[in-house]
Amino acid sequence: MPIYEFVCHNCHRTLSFLVRDTSAPFAPECSFCGKASLSRAMSGFAYHKSLRTVWEDSGEPTMRPGEDYYRDPRNIGRWVEKRFRDMRQEVPSQIQEQIQAAREGVLPEPLKDLESASPTTAFD
Template identity: 40%
Template sequence: MPIYEYRCSQCQRVNSFLILKETPLDSLQCKGCGSQDLSRVLSKFAYHKSEASRIDEYDPNKRHGSEFYKDTRNIGLHAQNRMKELGVDLGSQFDAVVDKARSGELIDI
């Protein structure tokens, strides 16, 4: 769920909002005092993305350093992203291969 936290600069309350694509950001209001003077809080929520949104947000044109691949969840992301773009359903077999790669098992295709 795309939940973001915003801190109210009037009363310092931290508000959590479910932000959908169609949610106009200027419609957000502090639930405590009603102020619209809110600023985004970068919380741990940002790292708890669903697998689907990780794939959606993955930018194949961006260069990823070695840090990127230290997160084993990113292994196979490029392939998944490409296949999704192409509308290819890789099926459970591919997912199993990616899972194995991520867990460091040898891949035998």
């Protein structure tokens, strides 16, 4: 049974409903204010991001030198390292090891998932 998310037009709260019969018309009421003016929330939709988009969304100005930069494994983790430097913190050794492994071509599991999930990653 799918869970649908709705937003109440009246009180702007988000509500989740377990929908038993998706073929039947579904007209939920807000459990907070009792109004029936709800619309499906779009926030639950997942969309695939390429790694490049993730970099660009980070707003990191030094991360825009072009395609080669993203294809160079030596640049993996630069942003992470910079973020820790900015916060005046040491990069945790576990993360250092993952970055080092990634630069040598061993991707950590979450990056492998990302790679297979998107047709336009930096690793294609």
